[in-house]
Amino acid sequence: MVSPAQTKEIAYEPVIGLEVHAQLQTESKIFCGCRVSYGEEPNSLTCPVCLGLPGALPILNKQAVEYAMRMILAVGGQVNGHSVFARKNYFYPDLPKGYQISQFDKPIGTGGAIQYRVDKGEPQCCRLIRIHLEEDAGKSIHPESGESRTRVDLNRCGTALIEIVSEPDLLSPQEAYAYLVKLKQILQYLEVCTGDMEKGHLRCDANVSVRPVGQKELGTRTELKNMNSFKGVERALTFEIERQTALLRAGGEIEQTSLMWDEKKQVAEPMRSKEESHDYRYFPEPDLLDLTITSEWIESVRAELPELPEEKAERFLSDYRIREYDAGVLTDSRELADFFEQVVALFDDPRTAANWIQTEYLKTLNELKLSVAEFPVRAVQVAGLLKLVSSGKISGKMAKTVFAEMVSRAMSDQQRDFSPEGVVRDLGLEQVSDESALALIVDKIISENESQVQAYRNGKEKLFGFFVGQVMKETKGQANPEVINRLLKERLGN
Ligand SMILES: [Zn+2]
Known part of the structure; x- marks a missing residue:
C-alpha cells in the first residue's frame, strides 16, 4: 500500500486497447439479400430477415466471409477452420430481433498484428486478439428540433461488420491514432471497407487504464465510446488518461465504466448505468450452421490478396x-x-x-x-x-x-x-525551341544593344541576365531558356 502523500510522486503510464467495427462493403447484407447503401430512403432496404420478423431465417453471405478472411490474412492472423455464430441478446429500439448475430467464443479469426509508426519513428506493433463477423444494428434518429419523437431507420440493420479487437499494446493516444490510420489504410487497400468514419463505416471504442510506470498488472479500465474521428479518439484518450491519473494521484479509485465522449464539450461522461449494464446471455445461433472454412478456401483467398x-x-x-x-x-x-x-x-x-x-x-x-x-x-x-x-x-x-x-x-x-x-x-503557350528562329532573335538583340555587349565583354557579367530578359520579352516568354543561354554564350563569347 502507498499512502496518498506518496502517490503524488508516482509517474503513471496509459495502456490502451481498441475495438474497431468496420462495415464490410459487400453488395448485400450479411444474412439476407437486401442491398447495402448509404443515404437511401429510411427503411427502404429491408426484408423479413433483417426486420427480424418471426420465422425468417438467415443465410450467410459468402462475400462477407471472404472479406473477413482477407483482413485476417493481411494482418497475419489465423483463419479458424471452425467458427460459430452466437446470439448477443440486448434490447434496443434499432435492433428488432432483440439480439444481434455475432461471434463469441469461436471467432473466424485469431491473432495477427498491425504495424504502425508514430510520425516518422521506428515501426511499432500492436497485436490483435481476434477478428470476428457480426451484423450491424439499425439507427435511431433523434429529433433535432421541434419534434419530440425518435425515429428508427433499419436500412443499416443486418449490414456485415467485422470487429477487430486489439491487445492493450498501445501506450499513448498518439499510438492509438497511428494504429487507426494504419488499420484504415489496410482495410482500404483490401477493398473490404471504405473506412469512412463520417458515414459510420468505421467505428472505434477504446479501453484505457493507467498504471504506475514499471508495474506489470493493468489498472482498472474504462471504456470510451462515441468518438467520430481518429483525432476525436486521440482527444478522448488524452482527456481520460488525465482524468484517471489525477483521480489516482488524489487518492481516488477508478470505477470500471463506459464513458461517452462529447466532442463539443471535449469531455467524457459516464453513460447512464442502465445503458451499460449488459448481460448479453450469449448462446450459439440455432438458425445458422457452424462456419467451416477449408484450407483450400483459405489459400485461394490468400493467393488473391492485393x-x-x-x-x-x-x-x-x-x-x-x-x-x-x-x-x-x-x-x-x-x-x-x-x-x-x-x-x-x-x-x-x-x-x-x-x-x-x-x-x-x-x-x-x-x-x-x-x-x-x-x-x-x-x-x-x-x-x-x-x-x-x-x-x-x-x-x-x-x-x-x-x-x-x-x-x-x-x-x-x-x-x-x-x-x-x-x-x-x-x-498560345508553345515554347520556342527552334534554334534557327531563336538565333535570329538573339542576333537582333545583340546588334541593338552594342554598349551593353561591350560592357559585358569588359567583364560586367551581370548583364547576361539583361540579354536573356530581352530575348524573353521579344518571344513573349516562350523561348526555351536552355537554348537562349547557349546561343547567347556562343555569341557574346564567354
Ligand atoms: Zn434484409
Missing part, C-alpha cells in the same frame, strides 16, 4: 528508384499508387512524375476536396503534360499554368478539350 502498402512502397523504391519519403506518400492510398503507376507507364521519368504528383496534383486535389477517382484529369493527361515539359515544348513554369487551365476546363465543361496539347495550343 499488394499491401509496405510491399508496394518497397517495390516503388526498387522499380522506380524514387525517394523513400515519396514512396510513402504515393502508397498512402491504393488509388494514388495506381495513379502514379499509370502516369509512369506513359511517361518514363518516375522521379519527375513522383514530384509532380506530390506537388501540383495533390495540391489541386486537396483544394478541390476530390479523391483520385473523382478528379476528371486522368493519368494520360498528366503524363501528356509532363511529356510536353521534358521535350522542351513548354517550360516547367508554363506547365503549372497549363495544368490549372486543364483542371478548370475539366471541372467546368468536360465537352471542352482539356488535353495538355489542346490547352497549350489554345493559350
Whole structure:
C-alpha cells in the first residue's frame, strides 16, 4: 500500500486497447439479400430477415466471409477452420430481433498484428486478439428540433461488420491514432471497407487504464465510446488518461465504466448505468450452421490478396528508384499508387512524375476536396503534360499554368478539350525551341544593344541576365531558356 502523500510522486503510464467495427462493403447484407447503401430512403432496404420478423431465417453471405478472411490474412492472423455464430441478446429500439448475430467464443479469426509508426519513428506493433463477423444494428434518429419523437431507420440493420479487437499494446493516444490510420489504410487497400468514419463505416471504442510506470498488472479500465474521428479518439484518450491519473494521484479509485465522449464539450461522461449494464446471455445461433472454412478456401483467398502498402512502397523504391519519403506518400492510398503507376507507364521519368504528383496534383486535389477517382484529369493527361515539359515544348513554369487551365476546363465543361496539347495550343503557350528562329532573335538583340555587349565583354557579367530578359520579352516568354543561354554564350563569347 502507498499512502496518498506518496502517490503524488508516482509517474503513471496509459495502456490502451481498441475495438474497431468496420462495415464490410459487400453488395448485400450479411444474412439476407437486401442491398447495402448509404443515404437511401429510411427503411427502404429491408426484408423479413433483417426486420427480424418471426420465422425468417438467415443465410450467410459468402462475400462477407471472404472479406473477413482477407483482413485476417493481411494482418497475419489465423483463419479458424471452425467458427460459430452466437446470439448477443440486448434490447434496443434499432435492433428488432432483440439480439444481434455475432461471434463469441469461436471467432473466424485469431491473432495477427498491425504495424504502425508514430510520425516518422521506428515501426511499432500492436497485436490483435481476434477478428470476428457480426451484423450491424439499425439507427435511431433523434429529433433535432421541434419534434419530440425518435425515429428508427433499419436500412443499416443486418449490414456485415467485422470487429477487430486489439491487445492493450498501445501506450499513448498518439499510438492509438497511428494504429487507426494504419488499420484504415489496410482495410482500404483490401477493398473490404471504405473506412469512412463520417458515414459510420468505421467505428472505434477504446479501453484505457493507467498504471504506475514499471508495474506489470493493468489498472482498472474504462471504456470510451462515441468518438467520430481518429483525432476525436486521440482527444478522448488524452482527456481520460488525465482524468484517471489525477483521480489516482488524489487518492481516488477508478470505477470500471463506459464513458461517452462529447466532442463539443471535449469531455467524457459516464453513460447512464442502465445503458451499460449488459448481460448479453450469449448462446450459439440455432438458425445458422457452424462456419467451416477449408484450407483450400483459405489459400485461394490468400493467393488473391492485393499488394499491401509496405510491399508496394518497397517495390516503388526498387522499380522506380524514387525517394523513400515519396514512396510513402504515393502508397498512402491504393488509388494514388495506381495513379502514379499509370502516369509512369506513359511517361518514363518516375522521379519527375513522383514530384509532380506530390506537388501540383495533390495540391489541386486537396483544394478541390476530390479523391483520385473523382478528379476528371486522368493519368494520360498528366503524363501528356509532363511529356510536353521534358521535350522542351513548354517550360516547367508554363506547365503549372497549363495544368490549372486543364483542371478548370475539366471541372467546368468536360465537352471542352482539356488535353495538355489542346490547352497549350489554345493559350498560345508553345515554347520556342527552334534554334534557327531563336538565333535570329538573339542576333537582333545583340546588334541593338552594342554598349551593353561591350560592357559585358569588359567583364560586367551581370548583364547576361539583361540579354536573356530581352530575348524573353521579344518571344513573349516562350523561348526555351536552355537554348537562349547557349546561343547567347556562343555569341557574346564567354
Ligand atoms: Zn434484409
